[in-house]
Amino acid sequence: MKTTAKMAALALSLIATAASAQAVRTEKNMSLELANQIAAATVAACAANNHNVTAAVVDRAGTLRALQRADNAGPHTVGAAQGKAFTSASARANTSAMLENVQKNPGAQTLVDIPGFLVLGGGVPVRVGNEVIGAVGVGGAPGGHLDEQCANAGIAKVADLLK
Incomplete structure (x- = not known):
């Protein structure tokens, strides 16, 4: 009987150890420096095509990390960019x-x-491998597909940092 009790106690101890090991997670996230680089590269990519946009970059939780608005971007582009970035990060x-x-x-x-949530084209997740560390949202180009192209171009400019 004592052997059975000892084995049960050992099993419970191992289960508790495994559960506590899973209680703390390590996650990658968006730094301020990276967010600013993505925002600047995104606005520049759109400007190269004569589109005045706002780029918002959020971290994995959808919290704003960087926002850049081109000189002639409309005021509505700020909220649109933030909404798209939040939606993309949230939905991954x-x-x-x-x-x-x-x-x-x-x-x-x-x-x-x-x-x-703003379910319009122009929000793109930022990934390191398969892990989403944030997202960029763009508002202001004449079409969500163009906003998305700029977001992808901004992410591509920092691809070497996403490893």
């Missing part, structure tokens, strides 16, 4: 793919009702 997906899903799938149409 491109907002253009989410928009397509909302348009084609009646079950997904209520995504637009989530507070803070």
